[in-house]
Amino acid sequence: MVKMNVGIIGGSDGLGKTLIYYFRDEFEVYITGRDHKKGKQIADEMNVNYIESNEGLANISDILVISVPIQHTCDVIREVAPFMKSGSVMVDVTSVKEGPTKTMGEVLPDSVEYIPTHPVFGPRTTRLDNQVIVLTADRKGKWYSKVYDYLASKNMRIIETTAEKHDFMMSIVQVLTHFSFISTASAIEKLSVDISETEDYESPIYNLMIDMIARIVSQNPYLTYNIQSMNSNGNKVRNALAEAVLELRDVINKGDEDEFIDIAIKATKHMGDITNALGRSDKAIGALSYEYSYLNESIGEEVGLKHIYSGRIHVGILESIDGKTAVLKDGNKIKKLRIANIRILLPEELHQWKIENMKTKTESISCVFPKNVNIDIIQKTVLMHDNLLDIRLTDAYNGPQIDDNFISLTFTVTALTKDDIEQVKELFTGFGGVIR
Template structure:
């Protein structure tokens, strides 16, 4: 099946390539042809310069362009889509695209207005939310629905109108309030890094969430605000609520303030669950820092959560934001927010797949009653040992009658690791030959 992505060289369109390229033939277009061809080469998909040409060969055509251009692109490519294909858009606003598809597409072309509730930084589809707003369901709809469920996604079916209202709360209100808070901090000329000396875990999480929102493409954020038909009501209500709260405090109206706070709390729903989820988030952050501090001076593996790159070495130091790894004579600073600690088994398996190995035969005289299996099991408990095999056992004329010479083939990640095995042998009463 051919999947075409208009706008596949940037943002969510580019992210979709990663999800589709192993199962389907993926073709993309982009505004900048040089960049588009570079992305296509990098991700091993095909680049086409013409949106119309892409529409003509695609079984599924995905529109992933800025919201303000979506309806224009739908009109542009509609006449060129092949019979029996399907059009999907992935914008944050659904009423406009749904209406346009219904107006310009013939009955032989199915369309599914869609909104993935995740951004370009998302690395897995598991448990991610995706909203489908079909005006009618054809053969493609069932296939798409089953495919999304097979990826363990949370699929919501609703109308374009209901979607846009819910997103006016989830996106418009949230973005507006977060950007307002960030703007107030800027106007107050507060040094955010200085506040970290006083921060609580909740403040830390809040600042991270605000930073995540304000760092998004401001053109996209503006279009989410301006193109959702419910936006004016949402922003006006937020502003009225802020003014009401301000006036209650400024006039020292304690009763009014408490009334507002209690009514707001009651309307938040399951507070117990909210406390549980936030406690989990705080606990996870604290636990990660604890593990890092306990690992100082030890070998550790850290995986970048976005690039997937693995960094290994001796953990030299940890502060509030960074971890410093030493690998030989080189040190590297890593932002703790962008990494996760690898489990011991995970790091061991990665080493086996990526590191060179050292193999050496070690001959050692042991007391005749030594237990070979105990030696082997103990050696395998040493860090960075891959394998140990008994290759020879000898008690000929040159060996004392109360001793036996055992030769083991030891495979490890480094010469130093093999030297540690020799030290263990001598600890068992052995004499290296």
């Protein structure tokens, strides 16, 4: 079956680059980028195609994705609109929707469909499952149901709304929260506070809050600024926050306890389902506490740690937990991994990794057993041990050198290590056998 062509304008950076991971197995993917050298390198590394011309990409794409900075999105839409294939569809992935939706409607021919979208997640997201995506199509053609069904097949949470409603909601979800988080980080900087020193006093909630603030302020500041400046509701929500901060400051400064409590209660009631919020935050705190406790109890033991961004798995003896770092000894190598960036492998995951990545050991073991020994039970007992992968009976002998009441059995055993094979010999001895 011929794969459809998916073109990504801006596929060498950010979300555009992330989209390659999701599309390349199902579609023929082509990308463009501002830096051709970098774009070609990314395309080669990810086994997709690179085209230097946005217009050329538009001309061959069945689905064309616009993934460029917000301030350039409408210009790129106008640039490539005349070159779109008849019967194709244009999709954009910017977080402001009024401008792109209007521009697509104005410049695209009737033979080209358009579906403005906003994937409400960042380029660090590794799975589409349960992620939110907003669709703001002002008219729906043949492509709409195909795109909708594709997103649903990935278990995404799909929201259908207007561009205007989307931008208002994102003025709360993004503009207001980003503005308040960056303001908090800026206040901490102005107070000359050493964040690492506050960690000695931190509560789990403070820990989560600082992590969320750091996540926002570490994003591309140009993107963050454009989210603030290009949302038409930005001024309104920033002014509302500034007024709320000043009001609360003045109430506390004048010592008005009753008014402070009144403001706090009204705000709390307006937050909605507090029980669910407490439940979610308790889960997050519990996960952090469990992970640290598990690692602490595993010091001196073998563990598998998976880096949540690179996907690389590190296996070794956990030497210590140094602050927020796990110190792992792999042979003669010492590795330090930030606990925030790793996931602990479950025992069955670690076992499977060993099978797939370690060189196994195979050895033939001959052992004299009583003649009535149950071979099936011996084999099943051996395979109950995780690191013993296979056991096969290859020979049975009761010639002149073997007493009539005994039999010599030879098994070929495959295990992860030499020590595991030695355990098999001990097990055979436990069954009344004598190693030959």
